[in-house]
Amino acid sequence: MGTIFDKILSGDIPSHRVYEDDLVYSFLDINPISRGHTLVIPREAKARVHELSDESCAAIGRALPRICRAVLKATGAVDYNILQNNGAPAHQAVFHVHFHIIPKFADQGLGIGWKAGSLETEDAQTLLAAMHEDLASGG
Numbered sequence: 402m403g404t405i406f407d408k409i410l411s412g413d414i415p416s417h418r419v420y421e422d423d424l425v426y427s428f429l430d431i432n433p434i435s436r437g438h439t440l441v442i443p444r445e446a447k448a449r450v451h452e453l454s455d456e457s458c459a460a461i462g463r464a465l466p467r468i469c470r471a472v473l474k475a476t477g478a479v480d481y482n483i484l485q486n487n488g489a490p491a492h493q494a495v496f497h498v499h500f501h502i503i504p505k506f507a508d509q510g511l512g513i514g515w516k517a518g519s520l521e522t523e524d525a526q527t528l529l530a531a532m533h534e535d536l537a538s539g540g
């Protein structure tokens with residue numbers, strides 16, 4: 402099933418375009434949490450980052466710092482967050498991969514609840530064994 406970002410990509414609904422290339426599109430968020438809040442999306446219609454092709458991810462990686470520089474220059478912001486949500490419990494509302502660039506000002510920007518624990522050695526080893534096995538098989 403398509404998302405509203407498919408309609409933005411096809412031009413069926415308008416957007417304030419920041420940047421585009423063959424694989425990437427970027428536009429202003431319609432409900433910014435700070436001035437200059439910008440979205441960066443792959444043209445590839447996948448819900449979550451781990452589902453993307455290497456090509457889409459590489460293109461996003463290439464474009465993201467450039468778009469960040471443009472956002473900073475346009476807004477005068479120095480600090481910013483990049484937010485990327487995967488899944489409804491992780492606050493994803495539009496199920497097409499997107500990266501938020503959110504300028505941080507004294508009174509505007511992303512607020513984060515960060516309940517830090519501590520890494521236990523035994524669990525670290527368990528996690529690493531599973532991750533290394535997956536990565537060794539090609540991810």
Ligand code: 5GP
Nearest residue numbers: 405416428429430431432486492493494495
């Ligand atoms: P999520 O919670 O999925 O990470 O964020 C989705 C983002 O997409 C929200 O910040 C929301 O404001 C933005 N958004 C949703 N619909 C539209 C739209 O039609 N146009 C634009 N420009 N942004 C949208």
